[in-house]
Amino acid sequence: MDRILLGHGSGGRLMHQLIGDYLAPGFDIKTLDDAAVLDNINHNRIAFTTDSYVVDPIFFPGGDIGSLAINGTVNDLCMVGARPLFITVGLIIEEGLEVNDLKRVLSSMRNAAKNADVRVVAGDTKVVNKGKADRIFINTSGIGILEDGIDISGSRAVVGDRIILSGPIGNHGIAVMSEREGFVFEPPVYSDTRPLNRLCLEMLSFTKEIHAMRDPTRGGLATTLKEIANASGVGITIDEESIPIDPGVKGACDILGFDPLYVANEGILVAFVRPDIAEALLDKMRNNPYAKEARIIGEVIEKPEGTVLLQTAIGGRRIVDMLSGEQLPRIC
Numbered sequence: 001m002d003r004i005l006l007g008h009g010s011g012g013r014l015m016h017q018l019i020g021d022y023l024a025p026g027f028d029i030k031t032l033d034d035a036a037v038l039d040n041i042n043h044n045r046i047a048f049t050t051d052s053y054v055v056d057p058i059f060f061p062g063g064d065i066g067s068l069a070i071n072g073t074v075n076d077l078c079m080v081g082a083r084p085l086f087i088t089v090g091l092i093i094e095e096g097l098e099v100n101d102l103k104r105v106l107s108s109m110r111n112a113a114k115n116a117d118v119r120v121v122a123g124d125t126k127v128v129n130k131g132k133a134d135r136i137f138i139n140t141s142g143i144g145i146l147e148d149g150i151d152i153s154g155s156r157a158v159v160g161d162r163i164i165l166s167g168p169i170g171n172h173g174i175a176v177m178s179e180r181e182g183f184v185f186e187p188p189v190y191s192d193t194r195p196l197n198r199l200c201l202e203m204l205s206f207t208k209e210i211h212a213m214r215d216p217t218r219g220g221l222a223t224t225l226k227e228i229a230n231a232s233g234v235g236i237t238i239d240e241e242s243i244p245i246d247p248g249v250k251g252a253c254d255i256l257g258f259d260p261l262y263v264a265n266e267g268i269l270v271a272f273v274r275p276d277i278a279e280a281l282l283d284k285m286r287n288n289p290y291a292k293e294a295r296i297i298g299e300v301i302e303k304p305e306g307t308v309l310l311q312t313a314i315g316g317r318r319i320v321d322m323l324s325g326e327q328l329p330r331i332c
Contacts, residue, residue, distance in 0.1 A: 001017075001021075004018075006329045009218075009329070010218060010219060010323055010327065010329070011217065011218025011219030011220075011223055011264070011323060012218075012219045012223050012262075012322045012323025012324060012327075013321075013322040013323065013324050014324075015218075015219075016227075016322065019032065031153065031155065032154070032227075032231070033079065033080055033153050033154050033155075034049060034075075034076040034077075034079040034080060034214065034215070035047045035048060035049035035076050035077050035079065035080045035082065035142075035144075036048050036049070037080055037082075037146065037153075044145060045145065045146040045147075045148075046082075046143060046144070046145060046146070047077050047080050047081075047082030047142075047143070047144045047145070047146055048141070048142070048143055049073060049076040049077055049141065049142050050139070050140065050141040050142075051069070051072055051073055051076060051139070051140055051141075052137065052138070052139045052140075053065050053068055053069045053072065053137065053138040053139075053140070053332055054134070054137050054330055054332075055068060055176060055330055055331060055332050056134060056176075056180060056330040057176075057179050057180055058101070058105065058135055058136060059101075059104075059179070060175050060176045060178075060179040060180075060191055061175045061178065061179060061188065061189065061190045061191060062171075062172075062175050062190030062191035062192070062193060063108075063175075063191040063193040063266075064104070064105060064108050065105060065136065065138055066104075066105040066106065066107075066108035066109035066112065066138070067108045067109065067111070067112040067193055068191075068193050068266060068332060069089070069109065069138040069140050070087065070109050070112035070113050070116060070118070070120075070140070070195070071112055071116065071193050071194055071195045071266060071267070072140075072193075072217070072266060072332065073087050073140040073141070073142040074087075074116045074118060074142065074195040074196070074197050075195065075196045075197075075215045075266075075267075075269075076142065076215070077142050077143075077144040077197075078144075078195075078196050078197050078200040078213075078215075078269075079152070079200075079213045079214050079215055079269065080146070080152050080153065080213075081146055081147075081150035081151075081152040081200070081204060081210070081213070082144030082145060082146045083144050083145055083146075083147075083197065083201065084116065084118045084142055084143075084144040084197050085118060085119070085143055085144050085145065086118065086119055086120075086121045086142065086143045087113065087118055087119070087120050087121070087140055087141065087142045087143075088120070088121065088122045088123055088124075088140065088141045088142075089109065089120055089122075089123040089124075089138065089139070089140055090123060090124040090125075090126075090138065090139035090140070091123070091124070091125045091126070091136060091137075091138060092126050092127075092128060092133055092136065092137040092138075092139070093125065093126070093127045093128070093133070093135075093136050094127075094128055094129075094130060094131075094132065094133040094134065094135050094136065095127055095128065095129055095130040096130045097135050097136055101135070101136075102136070105136065105138075112195070115195060116195035116197055117197070118142075118197075147204075149208045150204060150208055152210055152211065152212060152213050153211075153212060153231075154212050154214060154227055154228045154231040154232065155212075155231040155232050156211040156212050156232060156272075157211050157212045157228050157229075157231075157232035157234055157236075157272040157300050158211060158232070158234070158272075158300060159234060159300050159301060159302045160274075160275050160299065160300060161211055161212075161272040161273060161274065161275065161299060161300040162272075162273055162274075162275050162278035162296050162298075162299050163225075163236065163238065163270060163271070163272055163296065163297050163298045163299060163300070164270065164271045164272075164273060164278065164281065164282055164285070164294060164295070164296055164297070165221070165243065165244070165268065165269075165270050165294065165295055165296075165297045166196075166199065166268045166269045166270070166271075166285060166290065166291040166293075166294045167192065167244065167267070167268040167290065167291060167292075167293050167294065168192075168244040168245055168246045168249065168268070168293055169216070169220065169221050169243060169244070169245055169249070169260055169261070169263065169265055169268065170220070170245060170246075170249040170253065170258075170260040170263035170264075170265065171189055171190060171191060171192040171246060171249055171265065171267075172191040172192050172193060172217075172263075172264050172265050172266040172267070172331070172332075173220070173263035173264035173265070173327075173328050173331055174189045174248070174249050174252045174253070174258075174263060175189045175190050175191040176191065176264075176328070176331055177252075177256075177328055177331075178252070183252070185248045185251060185252045186248070186251075187246075187247060187248045188248060189246070189248040189249055189252060191266060191267075192265060192266055192267030192268060193266040193267050194266070194267035194290060196215065196267065196268075196269055196290065198288065198290075199269070199285065199288045199290050199291055200213070200269070202284060202285070202287075202288055203271065203281060203284070203285060206280075206281055206284045207273070207274075207277050207281060209273060209274040209277055210271050210272070210273050211272045211273065211274075212228050212232065212271070212272040213269055213270070213271045213272070214227070214228065214269065214270055215265065215266070215267075215268065215269050215270075216264075216265050216268065216269075216270055217264050217265060217266060217332055218264050218331060218332060219262060219264070219322060219323040220260070220261055220262040220263050220264060220265065220323065221243070221261050221262075221265070221270065222259070222261035222262050222308065222320045222321070222322070222323065223262065223322045223323045224270060225238065225270070225308045225320065226306075226308050226320065226321060226322045227322075228272070229305070229306050229307060229308055230306045232300075233305050233306065234300050234301065234302065234305060234306075235300070235301040235302060235303050235304050235305055235306070235307050235308075235309065236298060236299075236300055236301065236307070236308045236309070237298050237299060237301055237308075237309045237310075237311065238297050238298030238308065238309070238310055238311065238320075239297060239298055239310075239311045240310055240311060240312050240313045241313050242295050242296065242297040242298070243261075243295070243297050244293045244295060245260050249263070258327065258328075261310075261320060262323045262327055263327070263328070264328065264331045264332060266332065267290065270297075272300065275299070278296055279296075282294055282295070282296060307319060308320040308321075
């Protein structure tokens, strides 16, 4: 590899190669979950995460870069079982950004933080020359705390686990793409950006037997499942007919030739849970407004290790791999 490509930020195979070959070894990072879990910090367990948001356009149906930044940070903490508490915000603003647009983004961040019951406690602002950025980029870091007995990681899925998906896939990616390209779909598609901390709290209050959890953002559901299969050394089988997809997303994907399994999401989660509690947990989740369409979509199998198999609607089976290349750049 001589140069960085857009595909290296896709969430798919190229990004994992970049992280695995350069970034993780460079900092001696062993676990690639959505947040780091730090034990024995003054007798507390702390979760810490950081993320950057470069979505184009910055305003899209159902959200904007501001709400996306807050919700995405909250959700990354939740995926290791933490209760999010504090967020820092760094703004990189391109010269010429309209002040009204900045005010709109800041208002959205404030409202999203209030909705998620987290506090923005520090930040930084830089302005770069016109043409050296794209209106505004946002970097965030987040801190949360974990209760004892919670041990959730992409490397902890075990054979027999049932896989629960909390809602329909593909909404965020299609919403952003439609705004970017000026497409109009019927019915309309809106981003699913939203905080999942209350849903996760309800799930963990019901049971701590959640082995792995992830929000399938860049690279979509397919890439997330492949990541977990690789990290846990297991196989995964999923049922195509069990995966909820809204009509607008399905129609858009059919027209544009996208596979919804690879389209980004920002307000759903996938959880790997013990089989004897899966149905009861599913019933509990469906009481939350963000998980009314939750379903069991598959299970963990022993072999083939590191492989995701899709049982298709027509009765066949196919291997589901990571996203290759870049399907929708600048999606978060």
